[in-house]
Every structure is written in structure tokens, then in C-alpha cells.
Amino acid sequence: MKKLERARWRCRRGLLELDIVLQRFMDEYYAKLDEAELGQFETLLDLPDNDLWDMITLKETGNGNLQPVLRLLQKV
Amino acid sequence: MKSYGIYELNYAICEFKHEISVAIVRRKFDAVIVGAGGAGMRAALQLSEAGLKVAVLSKVFPTRSHTVAAQGGIAAALGNVTEDNWHWHMYDTVKGSDYLGDQDAIEFMCRQASEVVYELEHYGMPFDRLENGKIYQRPFGGQSQNFGGAQATRSCAAADRTGHAMLHTLYQRNVQANTQFFVEWMALDLIRDEEGDVCGVTALDIETGEVMALQARATLFATGGGARIFSASTNAFINTGDGLAMSARAGVPLEDMEFWQFHPTGVYGVGVLISEAVRGEGGYLLNKDGERFMERYAPNAKDLASRDVVSRALTTELKEGRGCGRDADYLLLKLDHLGADVIKTRLPGIREIAIKFAHADPIHDPIPVVPTAHYMMGGIPTNFYGQVVAPYKTGPEEVVQGFYAVGECACVSVHGGNRLGTNSLLDILVFGRAAGNRMIEDLKKNRHHKHLPADASDKALARLSRLNDQKDGESVAQVGDLLRKTMQTHCGVFRFPDMLKQGVEKIGEVAERAMRTEIKDKSRVFNTARVEALELENLVEVAVATMVSAEARTESRGAHARDDFPNRDDDRWLKHTLYFREGQRLDYKPVRLKPLTVESFPPKARTY
Numbered sequence: 001m002k003k004l005e006r007a008r009w010r011c012r013r014g015l016l017e018l019d020i021v022l023q024r025f026m027d028e029y030y031a032k033l034d035e036a037e038l039g040q041f042e043t044l045l046d047l048p049d050n051d052l053w054d055m056i057t058l059k060e061t062g063n064g065n066l067q068p069v070l071r072l073l074q075k076v
Numbered sequence: 077m078k079s080y081g082i083y084e085l086n087y088a089i090c091e092f093k094h095e096i097s098v099a100i101v102r103r104k105f106d107a108v109i110v111g112a113g114g115a116g117m118r119a120a121l122q123l124s125e126a127g128l129k130v131a132v133l134s135k136v137f138p139t140r141s142h143t144v145a146a147q148g149g150i151a152a153a154l155g156n157v158t159e160d161n162w163h164w165h166m167y168d169t170v171k172g173s174d175y176l177g178d179q180d181a182i183e184f185m186c187r188q189a190s191e192v193v194y195e196l197e198h199y200g201m202p203f204d205r206l207e208n209g210k211i212y213q214r215p216f217g218g219q220s221q222n223f224g225g226a227q228a229t230r231s232c233a234a235a236d237r238t239g240h241a242m243l244h245t246l247y248q249r250n251v252q253a254n255t256q257f258f259v260e261w262m263a264l265d266l267i268r269d270e271e272g273d274v275c276g277v278t279a280l281d282i283e284t285g286e287v288m289a290l291q292a293r294a295t296l297f298a299t300g301g302g303a304r305i306f307s308a309s310t311n312a313f314i315n316t317g318d319g320l321a322m323s324a325r326a327g328v329p330l331e332d333m334e335f336w337q338f339h340p341t342g343v344y345g346v347g348v349l350i351s352e353a354v355r356g357e358g359g360y361l362l363n364k365d366g367e368r369f370m371e372r373y374a375p376n377a378k379d380l381a382s383r384d385v386v387s388r389a390l391t392t393e394l395k396e397g398r399g400c401g402r403d404a405d406y407l408l409l410k411l412d413h414l415g416a417d418v419i420k421t422r423l424p425g426i427r428e429i430a431i432k433f434a435h436a437d438p439i440h441d442p443i444p445v446v447p448t449a450h451y452m453m454g455g456i457p458t459n460f461y462g463q464v465v466a467p468y469k470t471g472p473e474e475v476v477q478g479f480y481a482v483g484e485c486a487c488v489s490v491h492g493g494n495r496l497g498t499n500s501l502l503d504i505l506v507f508g509r510a511a512g513n514r515m516i517e518d519l520k521k522n523r524h525h526k527h528l529p530a531d532a533s534d535k536a537l538a539r540l541s542r543l544n545d546q547k548d549g550e551s552v553a554q555v556g557d558l559l560r561k562t563m564q565t566h567c568g569v570f571r572f573p574d575m576l577k578q579g580v581e582k583i584g585e586v587a588e589r590a591m592r593t594e595i596k597d598k599s600r601v602f603n604t605a606r607v608e609a610l611e612l613e614n615l616v617e618v619a620v621a622t623m624v625s626a627e628a629r630t631e632s633r634g635a636h637a638r639d640d641f642p643n644r645d646d647d648r649w650l651k652h653t654l655y656f657r658e659g660q661r662l663d664y665k666p667v668r669l670k671p672l673t674v675e676s677f678p679p680k681a682r683t684y
Contacts, residue, residue: 002602009260009282009604012136012314014144014243017348017429019313049144050240057428 004030007041015049021056024076033069040069100278100533101288104525105131105256107515108276108292110263110319113141114239115483115504116298117246117255119462122512124253128519131290132250133261133279135314135607139243142300142312143504146239147351148216149231150196150505151498152189156210157229159221162186165230167223167677169499173492174634174644175679176332176652178668181460181488185499185506187672192505193232201245202234217352217382218496231498236425238501262607263318264536266295266326266479269529272468274479277322278533280540282607285600287540289533293522294478294515297323297456298508301484302618303336306449306568307560310342310349319485321614323456324621325535328476329466329654329663331487332454333618334626334636337495338569340386342448343433344406349450350443352497354426355379357418359411361390362442363398369407384494384635387447391569400444408442447569451495453635454625455487457654462486462511467654472665478526480515482507489652492667493634542591543609549594552609559586559612559619567623572639576627583616583623590616621655628662629653646679 007030011022022045033041044052044066055066056073107123109116112134123130134141153160166186170177197203197211204212211232219228234241250257260282267276267289276291302317303309324330340361341350355361360379363369373389374381381389390407399405411419416439419427423438430436430443457473459465462480465473482488483504490503566579590612595605631645632638654663669676 002599005602005604009136009602009607012140012312014136014140014142014239014312014314016145016310016312016346017432020346020348020433048139048240048244050237057425057432 007045010045013049015053018049018053021073021076025073028076029072037069040066044069044073100537101286102291102528103131103288104291105129106292106519107131107294107296108133108290109296109298110277111141111298111300111483111485112138112257113298113300113483113504114143114242114246114501115508116296117243117250118505118508119296119298119480119482119512119515120255121246121250121253122509123515124250124255126516128516129256131256131258131292133258133263133277133290135260135262135282137259138247138257141243142315143239143243143501145312146242146501147236148498148501149214149233149238150189150193150501151216151219151230151496152193152232152502153186153228153230154190154193154211154213154232156206157213160228160230162189163674164221164223164228165189165219166671166674168218168220168228169490169496170677171224171682172218172494172496173490174494174682175646175650175677176335176489176492176633176667178489178492179671179676180668181490183671183674184460184510185490185502188506189502192502192509195509196242196245196505199245199249202241203232204234216498242501262610263299263322264539264610265533266322266328267291267528267532268326269526271477272327273477273526275526275528275532278536280607280610282604283602285603287533287537289528291525291528292478293519293525294480296462296480296482296511296515297485298481298483299485301452302615303449303452305560305563305615305619305622306336307564308342308446308448309347310339310448310450316611316614317485317618318611318614319481320455320621321617323464323481324617324655324657327656327658328456328464328479329656330454330621331457331655332489332493332625332653333452333621333655334629334653335453335493335634336449336622337383337451337453337635338387338447339450340383340390340447341409341445343429344444344446346433347448348429348433349448350409350426350429350445354409354411354423357422358414359409361386361445362408362410363393364400364404365398367398369393369398384637387569388637390445390447394446395570406444406446409445410442411438412440412442451500452484453487453489453491453493453495454653455485456481457652458482458486458488460488460507460510461514462507463514467663467665478522480511482511487652493636539610539613540606543593543595543606544598546592546594549592550589552593552595552605552612555586555589555593556612556615559583559590559615562586563619563622567626570637570639571626576623579623580627583620587616587620617657620660621657624660625653625655625662650679
């Protein structure tokens, strides 16, 4: 229930950089994600702010399973 | 005891006004802390390790608090790299504050700096190290040896991730100490009894939509700043000044709200910070004519002058029509002359931010920047024990029993009119611990919970009820945008008398519109629209307090720069502002010029 709202709230971060990127992602891609991708996105949201930001800015390649959603986050 | 949801409560408000308060679920703790950033978690640790039952409320998971964004480090005169002592640090802080800082609190903070840093090291904080194993320290702006002499080396850091490392260290330690975290909870209002003593908070569980009264013998606010009142802000979205607004609504004054630090280089349009490191490496600012304009404003320091000086220079360039772009509303930060190698090796994070948010690769193109709201020096007035103080009966600084505040939401006041970099992480550690210790002492005396008044949560419930019932109301997003634009235009880096006067009126209109917001989603579970509407009400309180306080202060000091009063005026304005929400009344109290043990630093001209 209220999956979208929950995801939106968990996009509230300590780093403004992430707030902005995740908000753009929610607006552009969230509604189009399939079940597997939703799972990937949730895994990414559970990461600490700096780790997630490093993955988005390509400094860390991270877990290969997360690549599809990560590539979208890198695009926005 | 039965728990009522918001729907039922609305009904109950209409039908059984007197039964509502008893209908709300109450939970009892020794202490309730609102906010799980560095300040809240440092205080919580002190209390939990003393065996007290502590609840910490946070809108987001604790390690996602805004402390995570702090990069610079923690100031402490350890003297590991160059000779240093706390007294020099104290001088720098008093001078940096433009003499508005309270010198007793500043002495207290600087004397305890080494101890709180070593304590954090002991908790497992991964500080950078020197070859001899001691904590590595680096120089930072505003740090001097010998009372204004050579550059000091005072900042203790964990790479450029100091805030992140601190939050994780404190969180782990709190988990071990059995601190109880209420994650995704939003505090709504302070509970005060008829004597004015604080007995806890009313709070909303975002997950279930349930409203609860959290009763405590001691209540601490550590809710962080509120720079989301400005359109151009480096603050994360969570920074909506909730603690300040709750205090103001409960009749507690807000201190020195006109003092906001603007960082000179936020990315145009988004606010993300471009660190001073860029200018430290040799980057510089240009106007639309390609002129390196800082040479005119600060012939010696140029682009490396202090934050307030550079921010004012940018604003003047914009105002005089030398901004870039179609609307002439930004300036350019040029780096390409540094070469691709330097940019890639020393400023990789900055390059990523520029590409991502400005679509400019600084290897080839300059970064569009504007002065951006960064930190609030003002806040809930406290003494250096973290106790909230206000003028009520006899004196200007009477303790509000049961109420404490620390960190950016508090005004103790160690930053006065202008904060120095690396002093904010120190502030939250020193006063987080001090408040924890004071609460432990106070709780030994107050062994029993005070009786919760029958109407404890009525005001919070009435606000929720109003929001739920509103018809033909305003959009939260639109009113929020208007609020931010009004603050940016009327109360930004430079303040003009006519703009401030209009600003007070306009922000009053925004406040009225914010009282008529309507949300489409009325459901209970995870209603983020409701949370955002409540956050807007909090932003309004912070914005009005800022505008009214700024309009009244007819001098320029620290970050408060008036066009019509360009100089500091110690004869009339060496005093703290106190803003009371009721009637938007202002009062003032003296600056505490007398330190604890050393001689006072008398005000003199602040030059760098």
C-alpha cells in the first residue's frame, strides 16, 4: 500500500545532491519500473548517502545486479 | 487505551471536544529527543549510557540526517600539525561572529573541543592520521595562531566525509546503548503545561498516520536548520526548521533569526554546493564581461576572501546588471585554466556535480553559480548547558523547565553573526554532550513526570483537522514556491529598507495562504502530502521570524548586510534579537561579553 509515497519519502536524504537526482528519477522513471527494477531501486535507497552518490557518479561500480536502475539514476 | 486515527479524531473534535486529549495514546520516556543528526545522537548517547529511557524521533533514517553533508571537519586546537591552543580558537570564533557571539559559551566550546574529539576517536571515528599516528589536521579559513596571526591548522577530518563518519559512529554507539529510534516520525508540537514547563511532544507516525503524545521529563530539540525558506539553498529537503516552528508556536522566542550564512558558490538553479576548494586550487569568478570582478572588491584576497565578502560581491554584480545568461541572474566560476589533470585528480567530486547539475564540464566550461543560503546562526535561545532560556518573569534568560535545544536549531550563541567553517560539527558535539549531562542532572531532581495537561495535543490536532477539512484551498507546492521566492528577493544577501518593509507584508500574505492549504489525499497511512503541508507551516514560522528580525536590525553585522546601514553599530546593536510569534513582537537581550575565566575580547573592526 502506498508504494509510491513510501519510495518518495525514502528519497529524502541528507545530501541535497541525492534529493534532486532521486526526485528527478521519481518523476521520470519510477512509474515505468518493473518488479525486478523496483527491488533494485529499494536496495539502492537503503545504501548510505555517500555510497549511493559515489555509485551514481560512477566512482563505484557496485553490485552488477543493480546496474539497470543505476544507469537510469546516472542519466537523470 | 484506545487509539484514534485522524478521521476519528476529526469527528471527535466536533463531537466530544473534551475527550480528545484522553483519546490520544501516550507513551512515557525519561527523555524525548527530536532529530537524529549529530547533535541529537550525541545527546542521546550520553543519556542512554547513563541508563535512561530515551526516545529519538526522526523524519528520516538517522544516518540520512543533514549532518552527512558536512565535509570540512571538526575544529579543535589539538596542535598535532602546528602549535595551537583553545584560546586562539576562541579569539577566531569571537571575531568571526562579528562580536555577536556569547563569549562564555565560546570559551566553553573551545576548551572542550579536544576532549570531544578524542572521545569520538575512542568511539571508533575513522579520523585521517599523521604518520606518527596522531589525528591529521588541515588548515581552514578563519583559523589563526596567536590571536589573528599566521594560519592555524585546526580541522580534524575523515577525508571529505567527516559528517558521514560522525553520524555512522554515533548511530552504532546509540544502538549498542539501547537508544530507541522512532524512524519516519514527525514531531508536531511541543507540550507545555500551565506553568510553562515542557512535558514532551505530540508526534505523527508517518507510517500509520497515528498521532501520539510522547511524555518526557526532559525534551530536547535537535532538528537542524531551515534554509529551505530560500529558493537558492544548499540544505537538503528535510531542513524545514520544524523545531524552531514548534518552539515559536509554544511561545518560546527565536533568537537572531536575521543571521543566515550564504555560501558564495551554489550551482545556479539547484543550490548544490561547490566547495571553496575550487577557488583554493586557483579557480576564479567572472561576470558577463569576462571580468575577474573579485579583484575590485578584495584586491588582496580576491576570490579567496571570506564567504560573506564574496557573496556580497556576487550580489552586487547581479544587481548592477553584470550577471550572465538571458535573465542576467548568475555568475561564472572558471576552472578550465587549471587543466584537465588537476581537475580530474584534485576536484573529481566538483566536476561530477558540475556535469550532473549544470551540464557543464569544468575542464572546458565555467560553472554557473549564485550565492546560496547555507546555515542559520540564529535559533532557539539556550545557555551553554543546552537549556532553553527566555525572558518570562524576572530575567532575560530564565530556564524553560524540561526544555533543551542543541545544534543548528539552537542559538547558544557561539556563531553570533557569522559561523566559521568546522565550528558547526564542534558545536553539535560539545553542546550535544553538555545538554545530555545537564539533562541527567536535572532528571535526578525531577524524578516524576509532570501531569500532562488535558489539552496537551489539542493545537496539533486542530492543525491536522483544519488541513483535512480544508475546501477550495491553496496548493502546498505553490505557496511553498512563493514563500521561497519572497525570502530570496526580499531578505537575501543584501537587504534594502523598502524591500524588507514590503517583504514583511508579503510574507504575512504567504503565511495566511499557508493556513488555507488543501491536500487531495486524506488517507492515514504514509500520507506524504500531509507531512509536506505541515512542513510548509513550519517554514512559514521560520520565514516570518527572519523577515521581521531583519527589517528591525538597522546595522550591518556578520551575515546581515543592510544597504542603508553599511556599518556595524555597537552602540545600538551589540545585542541579540528575540522574536516572539505572538504579535510578531521583538525584544532584545545583551551579548554575553564576559567569558568564563579569561579576559573579554572587546569588539573591534573585523578585517582579514
